[in-house]
Amino acid sequence: MAIDKRLRDHGLNSERLLWPTKGPGAFENEVAQMERAVGLTTLEKAVAWAQTKSMWPDTFGLACCAIEMMAIVSARYDIARFGMEAFRASPRQADLLIVSGRVAHKMAAPLRQIYDQMLEPKWVIAMGACASSAGMFNNYTTIQGVDKIVAVDVYVPGCPPRPEALMEGIIRLHERVLAGIPPAYEVRGVAS
Numbered sequence: 001m002a003i004d005k006r007l008r009d010h011g012l013n014s015e016r017l018l019w020p021t022k023g024p025g026a027f028e029n030e031v032a033q034m035e036r037a038v039g040l041t042t043l044e045k046a047v048a049w050a051q052t053k054s055m056w057p058d059t060f061g062l063a064c065c066a067i068e069m070m071a072i073v074s075a076r077y078d079i080a081r082f083g084m085e086a087f088r089a090s091p092r093q094a095d096l097l098i099v100s101g102r103v104a105h106k107m108a109a110p111l112r113q114i115y116d117q118m119l120e121p122k123w124v125i126a127m128g129a130c131a132s133s134a135g136m137f138n139n140y141t142t143i144q145g146v147d148k149i150v151a152v153d154v155y156v157p158g159c160p161p162r163p164e165a166l167m168e169g170i171i172r173l174h175e176r177v178l179a180g181i182p183p184a185y186e187v188r189g190v191a192s
């Protein structure tokens with residue numbers, strides 16, 4: 001598939017995790033060792049590193065999943081480890097939208113407005129079955145997946161996903177950014 005090829009081209013680490021026998025090549029190991037030894041990097045890598053260490057989520061909760069999302073700032077899960085504990089009340093100060101819960105059609109316009117007001121680069125996590133695909137709500141009130149109105153970077157499965165699962169999704173997103181993969185809106189575009 002085109003997207004898979006794209007991820008491979010960018011060297012996404014998590015794909016290797018899904019394929020345990022395939023580790024980094026000898027050349028990649030040598031380059032990594034050399035970079036560590038002499039502190040080589042590129043501006044793009046330094047910017048990507050900084051982005052993953054200061055990715056501020058928007059304060060946005062929709063349903064039951066939001067309670068699990070709130071837990072990630074607690075001492076037990078401690079999202080401050082990644083410099084992400086500052087949930088911003090203004091989308092203009094946020095670069096990560098965690099869609100935590102089902103999206104009713106009434107909420108589509110406000111959600112899209114918040115997304116549009118976020119500055120680029122910006123990322124979206126669809127948290128839970130409802131945000132990803134409407135879950136059990138196969139009816140006329142609920143949008144059948146938030147990716148119909150915004151470009152989603154990471155889907156976190158579960159109903160509700162545990163805070164650990166959301167943390168896993170955040171780490172996967174950080175891996176994508178560090179690997180130089182562009183945000184989803186650049187890869188797939190956004191419906192107008």
Ligand code: SF4
Nearest residue numbers: 064065128130159160
């Ligand atoms: S996925 Fe489950 S917990 Fe999350 S909003 Fe839907 S029904 Fe609630």
